[in-house]
Amino acid sequence: MTVDSTAARQPRRGGTSSSGTKAAGGATKRAARAKKPRSSSSEPPLVQLLTPEGERVQHPDYDVDLTPEELRGLYRDMVMTRRFDGEATALQRQGELGLWASLLGQEAAQIGSGRALRDDDYVFPTYREHGVAWCRGVDPTNLLGMFRGVNNGGWDPNSNNFHLYTIVLGSQTLHATGYAMGVTRDGADSAVLAYFGDGASSQGDVNESFVFSAVYNAPVVFFCQNNQWAISEPTEKQTRVPLYQRAQGFGFPGVRVDGNDVLACLAVTRWALERARRGEGPTLIEAFTYRMAAHTTSDDPTRYRHDEERAAWEAKDPILRLRRHLEAQGHADASWFEELEVESEALGKHVREVVRAMPVPEHMAMFDNVYADGHALVDEERAQFAAYQASFANGEAE
């Protein structure tokens, strides 16, 4: 196995770093204390191809060459995903969803990595990969069933090679690894992309998936969206070393990429997926990004972080920077952006209508699909419940 040591390549990357965790001045004592560990000058470099100002920069190891149409496509993906996410957040506020996990700020990480995939690749998401689902062609409204409370997943993972959302942190990285082991057994050359967050990096399962994937040289790419916060706990509460550096200890390369740079995320994920296809084993990608919204709609980030931090990251907004680039290059004019706005509004309207029309499942559905081959107790309780339900209907009829 070629261990493409990131440590060996680091010096060449020095010039493209953009650590950017330094908050604007005037932070309160509380904010200063919270930020202190992350504002060190030794912040590791990250792969960047597009600056926050929308300027295209080069990287010695990773690159993409995209047509204007492809660039517009990435922009459209991010805008549509943000619109969908915003609509879902609004629907939660209106009581239409029980909960929502927003991806606001993580569009580039998800669209960049998601657009690196081939149709025959397989994705194992957490519960926040709405942008990746978009790239896989999953109907966005399918993602809302579990948040509305009408199912616990509710789609066929094999129809888009996009596994169900997994809420227990890190579990899916092992499923991805096992699936990738199966890909190798089948003699196929597809790859598997597993998502998790900085908080999940502390979980045993994630570390076990690193062990298994390395030992079996499984064609899996681990894509960690380090959005800086595991609910209220900052990354320093998860790790003493930058997350991407952990890969080296498991025997495969780790790369930190600017998670707000869709081009860099695309380039690095493509590279890692190709490595996997060539039989060179796993890669860990740490997309250094920021969760601009709350962890979920039940969370209150004002209790643990300050507006200054968010403001600093807003300046690195993934959508804004690609827009700047498109405009500067003359790849899209005002009317194109307006049309996209109309299209995204239509998506919002569609989502709203579909969610509100989502039927509560038939009561008997809770007994469905528990077992493939049936189970006597489930059959018995189903019959009891049916009789109980029927007793009400009879009462009304009489």
Next chain:
Amino acid sequence: MAVQKLPLAKALNESLRKALENDPKVVVMGLDVGKLGGVFRITDGLQKDFGEHRVVDTPLAESGIVGTAIGLALRGYRPVVEIQFDGFVFPAYDQIVTQLAKMRARSLGTVKVPVVIRIPYGGGIGAVEHHSESPEALFAHVAGLKVVTPATPSDGYWMLQQAIQSDDPVIFFEPKRRYWDKGEVDTEAIPGELHKARVAREGTDLTLLAYGPMVKTCLEAAAAAAEEGKSVEVVDLRSISPIDFDTIQASVEKTRRLVVVHEAPVFFGSGAEIAARITERCFYHLEAPVLRVGGYHAPYPPARLEEEYLPGLDRVLDSVDRALAY
């Protein structure tokens, strides 16, 4: 020859061999299952004959073993996982309960995860801590799992293949203290249903209900009781989820008394579930309350105390006497 006299361990080995031969999607995986043949030698010789690709030695990480088995199952394989000892399954408990059990329902039936998890369980072999537990109730409580346990070599041979053929996840508990007990295995027989209980001995005065390692103990108790003129029926449950309550009910309606025997702690154990349901089903037939014999609400004790902790012949017979005295 179709009928052979085999110890349970060898019957399980033959069963795995048959499953590997019959279905190329079957993959045996676990710690030490390869060259060593497993710590109890249940996988002895399988890697030699089927290769490292089919009989896979894994890293030492139970959650990783089960989690990757789930991924393999999603890719169309039928992994048969070995957990070395009962007390070592808990690092994998999260994967089993939150993922394996629920994935089918979560996908509205569009995916299946036919994973079998083999767990040598129970005491009586003088082992150290974490090597003698009976956690079956913890798994039976979880919807989406099936839980079975053979008591005889014949059942070991057939039930394991049936578990592997099932499209549902099956927790397959192997009574480790019975691994070396021999019995007849007819490899050309038509096996019974995986989840059907078996009347192991006919009787008219009382039913002893047991599974796994306690079936033999209860048969011995029934033989001893017969010498005192008591006719005890022994029912081997075989499947803990689902439970074949019809067979138990038929036996209790005949004998009117039920004693449930298992090694696991009595408190919140499978005996409690059986007692409650049989009381409901057979209230007017019962001449005595359903009694339970099992382990105590204490951590599994050091080996020198396990004979006191585990239900033995005397404790089973005491409960038989108690039930008959009502």
